[in-house]
Amino acid sequence: MDIVSLLRDSGLRATKSRIAVLSFLEQQRVPISISEIAEKLGAVVDPVTVYRIIDAAKGAGIVKEVNLGTGSISYELAPDGHGHHHVVCTSCHKIADVSSCHEELLSRDALKEARGFASITGHSLEFFGLCKSCS
Template sequence: MTTVLPDPSALLRDAGLRITDSRIAVLSALAASPHASADAVFAEVAPALPKASRQSVYNALGDFVDAGLVRRIEPAGQPMLFELRVDDNHHHLICTGCGAVQDVDCAVGAAPCLHPSEDHGFQISSAEVTYWGLCGTCAAPAAA
């Protein structure tokens, strides 16, 4: 699934970040591959930007997370994944077979959409839920 990426230069400028070919390439790679690892993003940008380094991709992703342009998700037992969908409090479905990741809208209403039985004085702004299971492709052989 490809995400429609508004003008990357405008996104960077509005976030107060320097506009570079490397940063534009990283944003474009995330638009083409939502839920990509930093290594996957690097593999995508390296052919077009031979001077790009793995570290520059990690730095750009970190800057984007800090600026609110990108969301970092950290599924247990997997590398960090990055996505451009940041304007809502959505959750994720992760296949325990192949590792595929899909977005799923908030479980109930608007953010935080889930409320703990006890908030211990916290002012809760979001809830992060990860659903684990087999995707349709991985489940098909198991059902047969």
């Protein structure tokens, strides 16, 4: 799915700035913070606009917030709504992707326990560990 269709299908206009930001996000192999995006795209998109674009895309469910334990929030493109997960090396911050997560099992159990909740629509899951070089 190309970025333009992704935007339109999410009810967002396919503007030059949005295409630039989401394409950039798509090229990243790992999640990235807003200020890093703003810095890298500085020549093309105003920082203020980057904030607004990420906000809109998050609202539309096409980018996902990720907390890699670095103290700041990172973002990644999640075209299908439910992205993958990550393993982060607590020593060198290397990141690997993980896709399996037993979603149904987890959600079912969580819903059973969570008092006052009617449904579970998504989740965020990250692992921390040591990569082979650091261990």
